[in-house]
Amino acid sequence: MNYAEKIKNEWLGNVRGDVLAGIVVALALIPEAIAFSIIAGVDPMVGLYAAFCIAVVIAFIGGRPGMISGATGAMALLMITLVADHGLEYLLAATILTGIIQLLFGVFKLSGFMKFIPRSVMIGFVNALAILIFTSQLQHFVGETWVMYSLVALTLAIIYILPRFTKAVPSTLVAIIVVTAIVIFMNIGVRTVGDMGALTQSLPLFALPNIPLTFETLMIILPYSVALAIVGLLESLLTASIVDDMTDTDSNKNKESRGQGIANMIAGCFGGMAGCAMIGQSVINVKSGGNGRLSSLTAGIFLMFLIIVLGNVVVQIPMAALAGVMIMVAIGTFDWSSLMNIHKLPRTDAIVMVVTVAVVVYTHDLSQGVLAGVVLSAIFFAWKVSKVRVEKSLSKDSVRTYEVHGQLFFASVTDFLAKIDYNEDVKLVVLDIANAHLWDDSAVGAIDKIEHKFEQRNIKVELTGMNKESSVLMDKIGGLSKASGH
Template sequence: MKKISFHPKLLDTLPGYDAGQFGRDLSAGLTVGVLALPLAMAFAIASGMSPTAGIWTAIVAGFLISALGGSRVQIGGPTGAFIPILYGIVVEYGVQNLLVATMLAGAMLVLMGVFRVGNVIRFIPKTVVIGFTNGIAVVIFLAQIKDFLGLRIEHLPGEFFGKVHALFTHLDTLDVPTLALSVASLAVLLSWNGVARRYPALGRVPGPLGVLVVATVANAILHLPVETIGSRFGGIPQEIPPLALPDLTLATLGKLISPALTIALLGAIESLLSARVADATIEDRHDPNQELIGQGIANLIVPLFGGFAATGAIARTATNVRTGGRTPVAGMLHAGVLLAIVLALAPFARHIPLATLSAIVVVVAVNMGEWHEFRGLGRFSVNYRTTLLSTFLVTVVFDLTLAVELGMVLASLFFIYRMSDLTRVEREPLPELTLLPHFLYPDGSPRVVAYALYGSLFFGAIHKLETLLDPAERHPEVVILDMLHLVNLDTTGLEGLESLCKNLHRKGCALLLCTLNPQPESLIRRSGFAEEVGVNNLCADMYAALARAKVLLPSFMDEDNL
């Protein structure tokens, strides 16, 4: 294991940092800060938390993720992907236990970084990532129907079927003013970019912030009959929250391990995906393990301020890059911008309509899904389609942890099947037999046969050795295995070779191995199988194996030749 190191990307960017770069980082920080404000509140409310919790999650976690992470441009904070997970935890365990689960997840993320699990996260197949991403988008969309339509549901269940049943049975409580404002907000959001192209001044204002300001001002003036942050949450305090440890009891700690693991897993996947996407745009390479450590520390600390789970946000990170952010300073400044907004403008937040925040989350859900992958499923194999659709459906109906576990199991099984299919054992012709009659029995059948092994001889392909010799045929006296094209051998494959060797010896046959690649040869020698098969029976190539066979044929039962 490599030496554990703690080296935030910020340290690499400080040498040579100048006023010009600070100006670009400041511009990016201002833009991302105003974009993060409505998203933080919307994601918090959708997760069953207060808008204040969302804002302080963006401030505290956003600062720490940038300052301590392994990416130059990562922007951290609450994200839409966490909504169904956090909402389910709040419904089942309560807000205080969500804070505890967040801290546990933070500790897990730190350990993942320390033990260099960041590189392993990259091995999660694309099918699994697409499946759970699209599934999360559907779950988020379903959860927003209540506030989008203004349905009078006191407690929306976290479980899929209970949620659908509650929404369907309460459709008669639809509030027309809320629906009208939701549709209007959605229309403005969807048309914002098009209008901004015609009026460049609008292009400097993020769509979510623009619609939030317009709806809030309209509600403050017209006193619309819709639910607001003030009516549901009592507004946003204009102060820094006091530090406080969440309540913790040993009775619930064990129950929170699984939710915490889900938070940590999703946080690791989303943050590293975001960092990898950003790398391609700035021609840099993030440190995945340092990124996990930074994410973990942020999630350990943010609950002390009443905040909840945070991770790298792909959309905000992309905005940071587009507006000139190139160092972690931009992310730290974005947190400062949010802090300044809260301290200066918190009283106005009480007029923000929840319908508008719901419309913002709906757009986020639609945009986060890779729906084009469904349209193109016909181009891919049954294995690809099965893994993606299974992960998607289990995410929607059950939960993300089960979906990822199922997706990984399916992807692994299909990979094993594919690798097994690629592993071949084929009879290899030996032209020399026609020139050496004593290599043949009197009836013309061969005393020496050779087989070529292709691919990987592992636990999923060991059955290929079982059909190597036909019992109905006269058995040879020497069997040569040409392993030139065998790139990998595991312990189960080695066990198969040992079994083959013993069976051949019982029949009075000798086994020769030739043209071994480094990995199979290393395992064969380290395991002691080389002595079992005979050190002299490990041959450099086929010609050496045939020469060894000539020695063995007259007296292959002579132990001195083995």
């Protein structure tokens, strides 16, 4: 397939499926975009503009057709303190900077670096995200009456029971319509979206954030932008892999990173908050028959159309209905199979997963949880590979042989050195490192040290079986060592 045909296929290969799925996704996106805005502490329009801008831009320049991006919970959770301390304009600036970081990430083809994030950290990330989305809803229950509780219960009941009868309409949408209708017609005085912020029925306008362009400003937004960029790419590339698997096709991860970056830069310029790919919405899209670029474009445009036409109805949606939807999102985001399999995982992997979750829940910052998980995994890894096995044998003519198995590097040399007995009365010591690998300066130093110590006692040391890489290293560093002459 040549380039033009590929483009044509990505856009027009599945027009009917893409348009229908796009409409379904738009309907499901609205409550989420509003709820995520409320989590971040900004007006609902900020999330809706973000969802619109990102979905439309990604349709053109994303690397994974059929994936849906927009305002997400993971990103919203990172913004809370920035918005609370510095306000919306700083959030928009941080969004643009996030985009620039992500764009650079894609330009320099760094998506391969994601492999340094262990799977147990990814599972912890997803589970922590689900827990945070859930706990972020608890504030809406404070000081409420049984009326609000029962509306939430009704919302959840419709969401989970309706699909047993029909899957033609998204059950979340039906739940929201029914609960909103009940509140309007029975005139129940519960809090609504309108109480949380204004909804303007207009298209987003281009405007650069109104902030002082100083070094100080940069220092305020940079930590947020780095965290947003990492979390955004993490969720986007994970979602891309899930869509790859669902559709049994491949995708361009670096192109997706660039696309996410540009989409966030544009969102920030049009008054939207930073976003990324959405696992739940992408699954809904593919299940509804969408797999092309048209589905994301349709979702974005139809969402904006609905807000402009139905804005005054949207503000009447009770918070109870949104809280119900968010609880559903949290339940759907959580990787339940990881709980079922936790006893089957290696102990260290399970610990990494739990620690990732715990750090996120404690700090309310997904990027810190990921960092803690990665560092802990690295420590566990070093600990595991730093186990060096030494087999001793003594020949008749008093030649002591040490057969070394394992990786010799900074973390393992202490353990290794402790296994050598310098006070033995032998003629010759043979250090067989055919099954060992020297990795760094410390390893070379350890060999030198052994030779030196035996030499003091007039015992010769013979080094055998060194592999090629190790001897190259030895030659480079170990000018002192006589063994390098072998």
